[in-house]
Amino acid sequence: MGNIIIDALVGLVHGLVSLIPEPVTDGINSVVDFAYVKFLGLPFVVLGYRQTGKTTLLEWLRNNLEPEAEFAPEPTAAGGESVRAFTTQVGREGFRVRPKRDVGGEYSMWETDWVDLLRDAKPRGIVFMIDSNNPVAHKDALNFTLQMIDEEIVAAKNLKVFMLLVNKSDLWINDKSMDDVLEDYRPEMRRLNHQAQKMGYKVFTFTTSLKTGEGVKEAMDRFFNKIRPNRAKAA
Amino acid sequence: MAQLIIEYRIDTRQPGYAFQPPTGTVSEALLKAIWRQAMPRGQGWGNPLYQGACALKCFPVSNDTVALSRVSVTDQVDEQGRKGIRRAEIDLIRMHDIVPHIKGLLEQYPESVRVTAHQAFSVGTWTKIIESALPKIGRKQAQIVFAHPYNGSESWQVIEAVVLNLAVAWPMRALPGWGKFFSFTTLALTNEDESRIVALPIEKARQTEGVRIITLSWDIIQ
Numbered sequence: 291m292g293n294i295i296i297d298a299l300v301g302l303v304h305g306l307v308s309l310i311p312e313p314v315t316d317g318i319n320s321v322v323d324f325a326y327v328k329f330l331g332l333p334f335v336v337l338g339y340r341q342t343g344k345t346t347l348l349e350w351l352r353n354n355l356e357p358e359a360e361f362a363p364e365p366t367a368a369g370g371e372s373v374r375a376f377t378t379q380v381g382r383e384g385f386r387v388r389p390k391r392d393v394g395g396e397y398s399m400w401e402t403d404w405v406d407l408l409r410d411a412k413p414r415g416i417v418f419m420i421d422s423n424n425p426v427a428h429k430d431a432l433n434f435t436l437q438m439i440d441e442e443i444v445a446a447k448n449l450k451v452f453m454l455l456v457n458k459s460d461l462w463i464n465d466k467s468m469d470d471v472l473e474d475y476r477p478e479m480r481r482l483n484h485q486a487q488k489m490g491y492k493v494f495t496f497t498t499s500l501k502t503g504e505g506v507k508e509a510m511d512r513f514f515n516k517i518r519p520n521r522a523k524a525a
Numbered sequence: 526m527a528q529l530i531i532e533y534r535i536d537t538r539q540p541g542y543a544f545q546p547p548t549g550t551v552s553e554a555l556l557k558a559i560w561r562q563a564m565p566r567g568q569g570w571g572n573p574l575y576q577g578a579c580a581l582k583c584f585p586v587s588n589d590t591v592a593l594s595r596v597s598v599t600d601q602v603d604e605q606g607r608k609g610i611r612r613a614e615i616d617l618i619r620m621h622d623i624v625p626h627i628k629g630l631l632e633q634y635p636e637s638v639r640v641t642a643h644q645a646f647s648v649g650t651w652t653k654i655i656e657s658a659l660p661k662i663g664r665k666q667a668q669i670v671f672a673h674p675y676n677g678s679e680s681w682q683v684i685e686a687v688v689l690n691l692a693v694a695w696p697m698r699a700l701p702g703w704g705k706f707f708s709f710t711t712l713a714l715t716n717e718d719e720s721r722i723v724a725l726p727i728e729k730a731r732q733t734e735g736v737r738i739i740t741l742s743w744d745i746i747q
Contacts (some may be wrong), residue, residue, distance in 0.1 A: 340541050341541055345568075364571040364609025367564040368531055368542050372718035396541025524592050 313356060323520030331375035331388030332517050333411045333448070337404060338419030340365065340395035343457045343500045347419065348392050350500060354379040355507050360421060366394035370403045381511040400434045408438060408445045415451040415517035422462040425474040432478045436485055450509040451516045453494045460499040468497045486489075492516060529556075531563055531613040535603055543724075551617070558586040563594040563613045567729060568716020570598050571609030579678050580712035581685060583623070583692070584720060591623045591706060592616070617670045620706060627693050634686050642686030645741055653739045654691065660702045668701060671721045672730035675712075684724045687712040687741060691722055 326332055336344045350356075355378070370393035377384045390411040393403040404427040418435060420428040439446045456468050472479060472495070486493045494516070496509035530545040537543075548556060565580045575598050582594040594615045601610040618626055630640065657669045669691070673684050688711045697703050708720035714729045716736055730738045 341603070341607075362571055363568060363607065363717065365533065365541065365603055365607050368613075369561045369564055369566075371566055371715075373716070394542060396543065397539040397542065398543040398560070402557050406561070517696055 294522060295347055318505060319520045323518055326519050327383070327385055329386060331386040333388045333390070333413045334415040334417065334513075335407050335411050335413045336389060336417045336419065337393070337407075337431070338417075338455075339424070339427045342395060342419035342421050342428075344395060344419055345392050346500045347417065347455075347506075348373060348389055350506060351380075351387065351389075352376055353508065355503070355510065366392055368394070368398070368403075370394060370399070370407070378514075380507065380514055385514045387514065388433065395431065397430070398414075400431070400438075404435070405438060405442065408442050412445050412448050414448050415453065415513055416449065417453050417455060417513065418520050419455045419457050420471075420475075421456065421458040422466070422471050429475060429478055431477065433481070436478070436481055439485060439489070446489070449489065449491045451492050451494065451513060452482065452514040453509065453513045454482075455496050455498050457498050457500060459497045459504055460501045463497070463499075463504075467502070468495065499504075529615040529617070530561060531560070531615070532612045533599070533601055533603070533612070540604075553559055555590070555617075557698035559592050559617075560613055562586075562610055562708075563592065563596070563615055565596055565710050566718050567725075569609070569714050569729070570611060571607065574675060575602060575609070575714075577678055578675075578712060579685075580710060581689070582708075582710045582713075582720065583627075584708040585620070585706060588615070589620045591618050592676055593618055593623075593626070623706060624693050627689050628654050631686060631689050631693075634682060638682045638686050641683045642690055645683075645687045647689065650739065650741070651696075653737070655696075655700070656695065657737050657739065658703065665670070666721060668716060668719070668736060670716045670721075670730065670733065670736050671724040671726065671728045671740050671741055672738045674728075675726035681712060682745075684741065688722055688724050 334348055338344055345366055346361065349361050349363070370391045373389045373392050375386060377386050377389040388411070391407050392402070393399055393407055416435070418432060420432070439449065456471050462471065482493055494512060496505050498505040498509055500506060529548055529551065531542060532545055534540055544556065562584045563582065565582055569575070578598045580596045582596060584592055586592045592615050594613045596611050596613045599610050599612050602608055603610065609666050611627060654669055658667050660667055671684060671687065675681060688709050691709070692709045697707070700704060703721070707722065709722040710718070710720040711724055712724060713719050713723050716723050716725060716733050727740065
């Protein structure tokens, strides 16, 4: 409830910003940015088909991108798991983040847990995870997500970044490139880029391995810097 | 009384958790409400300690219907070797039948379990329960969290019986903010996003924040 009121106030401040001279708006932006990054938490969600590493990514973030040797998550069950806001040290800066829930990736979760999560989180960013296996299922999941963004106008109105993580690179990087993997996703990427243009959000694609840590820091650093309110700081 | 099953399948076109068909005449809205709440929360079910563990989770799904989910941790393993896979059998029960139903469940426990569970309700335990149950200013709904070392499903039956006894105890209904029915879970691995009454293994209870834990020690129970 408190977060809803604060979000509304932040929205109001953002609205008023357009009426105020630039030097003042810079100051206000910095305050809003500070409030999100240090106290409220940047709202984002992690989606993707089953077994792509959503739970592991959240655990990585909780552990400041240090892999936890004994972390062996079970398949996330129906309803998902609540995730409290936490601070993660990505790059030089600590970000307070608010992923809200860890949801499962199977088909049965999409209409329930994914839609609920999007509505609840009103995310500024979406991390969507795929890997090189089973492109049909990943394509279905990605198409569902894009459809959900189209349909859930209110929930998706704050969306600034859609980051596609092509995960588990340790398993495929010697045989193919990210472009080879994404070759299967041409129609979906076209749809994603078209939607991004229409709705005004940015699309990034990264190769990562949550097993070796390859690419994770760079991806998350860029992601959080791009979804923060004062994106000038990202530079 | 309709029965539904949520289970994990890897031998289907759409693997993972799903309702096992048929779901009969249960409405889409009711299925979604059940789906969201049927499984006890928390991570760590893959720990060999919890293999074979059972939990009862009871929650309202509409104004006049309650779902009673019997969850068990299976020995299933997915394609990646992940364990901790659960299976839920869910009964839908009319609201005004739930208390007699729970009393019926209690009668099915061995007498030693029932007696031990009754002994847990000492004056000291009731004091802690009432303190936890009373509404707190600026807090969400009050929650009663029990904790006890988990040493297998058989010994956990006493804790189950404690939770069930509390769920049907008339003093709870007299407390402000509790009403005629409230949710409960006999075994979860976190209190977050869980029922009004929930029991946790003690090592998981130690990880909770901002909630008073009522530790049921064997000294109290025996």
